[in-house]
Amino acid sequence: MQLCTRARYGARALVEFALAHPDNTVSLKEVAKTQRISPKYLEQIMRALKASGLVKAVRGMHGGYVLGRPPSKITLGEVFRVLEGSPALVDCVEHTGVCPMEEICPTRDTWVEMTKAIMTVLEGTTLQDLAERKRRKGSPSTLIYHI
Amino acid sequence: MQLCTRARYGARALVEFALAHPDNTVSLKEVAKTQRISPKYLEQIMRALKASGLVKAVRGMHGGYVLGRPPSKITLGEVFRVLEGSPALVDCVEHTGVCPMEEICPTRDTWVEMTKAIMTVLEGTTLQDLAERKRRKGSPSTLIYHI
DNA sequence: GGATAATCCTACTGTTCCGATAGGAATAAT
DNA sequence: ATTATTCCTATCGGAACAGTAGGATTATCC
Numbered sequence: 282m283q284l285c286t287r288a289r290y291g292a293r294a295l296v297e298f299a300l301a302h303p304d305n306t307v308s309l310k311e312v313a314k315t316q317r318i319s320p321k322y323l324e325q326i327m328r329a330l331k332a333s334g335l336v337k338a339v340r341g342m343h344g345g346y347v348l349g350r351p352p353s354k355i356t357l358g359e360v361f362r363v364l365e366g367s368p369a370l371v372d373c374v375e376h377t378g379v380c381p382m383e384e385i386c387p388t389r390d391t392w393v394e395m396t397k398a399i400m401t402v403l404e405g406t407t408l409q410d411l412a413e414r415k416r417r418k419g420s421p422s423t424l425i426y427h428i
Numbered sequence: 429m430q431l432c433t434r435a436r437y438g439a440r441a442l443v444e445f446a447l448a449h450p451d452n453t454v455s456l457k458e459v460a461k462t463q464r465i466s467p468k469y470l471e472q473i474m475r476a477l478k479a480s481g482l483v484k485a486v487r488g489m490h491g492g493y494v495l496g497r498p499p500s501k502i503t504l505g506e507v508f509r510v511l512e513g514s515p516a517l518v519d520c521v522e523h524t525g526v527c528p529m530e531e532i533c534p535t536r537d538t539w540v541e542m543t544k545a546i547m548t549v550l551e552g553t554t555l556q557d558l559a560e561r562k563r564r565k566g567s568p569s570t571l572i573y574h575i
Numbered sequence: 576g577g578a579t580a581a582t583c584c585t586a587c588t589g590t591t592c593c594g595a596t597a598g599g600a601a602t603a604a605t
Numbered sequence: 606a607t608t609a610t611t612c613c614t615a616t617c618g619g620a621a622c623a624g625t626a627g628g629a630t631t632a633t634c635c
Binding site: 282283284285288289292293296317357365368369370371372382384385386387388390391392394395398399401402403406411412414415418419 | 432464512519529531534538553558559
C-alpha cells in the first residue's frame with residue numbers, strides 16, 4: 282500500500298509554485314530539476330493540475346505555471362483527488378452497493394475509519410503549510426546561527 | 429492507493445477463526461465459501477499467516493486452522509505487517525537515508541503523519557473487536573425484534 | 576522574422592505487482 | 606483404501622505504474 286509517485290510528485294511540485302506565489306511563474310523544467318523529477322512525466326502531472334484549475338499556465342518564452350489560488354486555499358486532499366482519483370482505500374468505502382456482504386461486513390467499518398484518518402490529514406494540510414515547512418527547513422543556517 | 433486484497437481477505441478470514449475460537453477449527457474451504465474468496469488464493473494467505481504464528485494448522489481430515497492466540501491479542505496492525513509487509517506509505521517513511529532530500533523535504537512529514545494515522549487505527553483494532561461487530565451485525569433480527 | 580524556450584498533446588513501452596490458477600505431495604481421520 | 610484436508614512450487618494474464626518519444630503550438634527576444 283504505497284502512495285503513487287503521481288500524487289507525491291505533484292505535491293512536491295506545487296510547493297515550488299507556492300513558494301513563488303503570487304509574484305513569479307516557475308517553469309516545469311526548473312521544478313523538474315530542483316525536485317529531481319523526470320520532466321516528461323511531470324508534464325503529464327502538470328497538465329492534470331492545470332485542467333483542474335489548481336494551476337494556471339503561461340505559455341511561450343519565460344512562461345511557466347502559477348497557482349490558481351492562494352496556497353492557503355489549496356489542501357493536499359484536493360491535490361490527491363485530482364491526481365489519484367478517489368482516496369477510498371477500498372471500493373466499498375465509497376461506492377455502496379458494490380459488495381453483497383456490505384451490511385454484515387465487520388471489516389468495512391475499519392476501512393472507512395482508515396480512509397477518514399488519511400483524509401483528515403490531507404484536508405488539514407495546505408500548500409501554505411508545506412511552503413512554510415520548506416522555508417524553515419530549507420535554510421537551517423538562519424535558525425541555527427542566529428541564536 | 430487501494431488496500432490490496434491479500435490483507436483484506438486475510439482479515440476477513442481471521443474473523444471467521446476468531447468466531448470459532450477457542451473450541452473449533454475451521455477449514456480453508458469453509459472460509460473460502462462463506463467469505464467468497466478463491467480457495468487457492470486464500471491458501472497462500474493462510475500459509476503466510478501460519479508461518480507468522482497467527483494461526484496454527486491441523487492437517488488431515490477434519491483439519492483446519494485455529495488462531496494461535498486469543499483474538500483480543502491480535503491486532504490488524506500485525507495482520508497487515510504479515511500480509512503486506514511494511515505499512516509505510518512511502519519508502520522514505522521507514523528507511524531513512526534512501527532519499528537525498530529527506531532532511532529538507534516538507535512533504536515527508538505529511539507522509540509520516542498519514543502512515544501514523546493509519547497505524548493507529550490498525551493497532552487499535554483487534555480480531556475480538558471485529559468478531560463482536562460481526563456477531564452484532566450478522567444476526568440483526570436478534571437486535572431488531574427483541575425491543 | 577527567425578531563433579529560442581516554454582507549454583501542449585497523443586501515443587507508446589517496459590517493468591512490476593496483483594490476483595488468481597494449476598497440479599500435485601504429504602498428512603491424518605474414517 | 607478412501608477421503609478430506611493442509612502443504613508446496615510454479616506459472617500466468619492483466620492492469621497499473623513510471624517513464625519515454627516525438628512533435629505541435631504559443632509567445633518572447635534579438
